[in-house]
Amino acid sequence: MKKFICLNGLVGPIDIANVDTDMIIPKQFLKSIKRHGFGKYLFDRLRYLDEGEPDMACENRSLNKEFVLNQPRYQGCSVLLAKENFGCGSSREHAPWALEDFGIRSVIAPSFADIFYNNCFRNGILPIILDAHIVEQLFTEVAETEGYKLDVDLVGQKVTTPSGECFGFSVDEFRKQRLINGQDDIGVTLNDAAEIKAFEQKAKQETPWLFADLI
Known part of the structure; x- marks a missing residue:
């Protein structure tokens, strides 16, 4: 598992509440227990105009140009900004596998589904809970500023915006240490x-x- 200590990451916004794990990684792709190879199917129903099937060559599929993560300004994002109850639905661990394989190292939201939240720590992803009004502020700033990046400091437990504004977050000490050590x-x-x-x-x-x- 990759270590997580600090991250300066481009932010990709998913402005949808109650994103469930089937939206994150649809059920037809849950045929492998390997942790890699799922990134190309992340948000499959939103990213592509056709229906995805296992082992498809995604390079030739038609992209939904309206989907935020397909837009050029968000290419290479490593921080996902989300709405409340992110990761609800099933307990599939493939959801954080797909996020990590895509390149997402941290997800910021007002709230998470419990099992998904726990699975993130087990797979090298830092889920951060911030107050809803702070998340809304970040959504606004991301929309107004192309190339918007956040500094995520797990050791100091703070998120810093490009303007220098800091927001602290809580994290269980055991989970914090396992991420720092990559365990x-x-x-x-x-x-x-x-x-x-x-x-x-x-x-x-x-x-x-x-x-x-x-x-």
């Missing part, structure tokens, strides 16, 4: 690798019959 669930478990190995060795000595097939 997914397996990485966190491996922090205790020595203790786990010692437990296994002790268990083999005390209950060898449980490990008969492993000897």
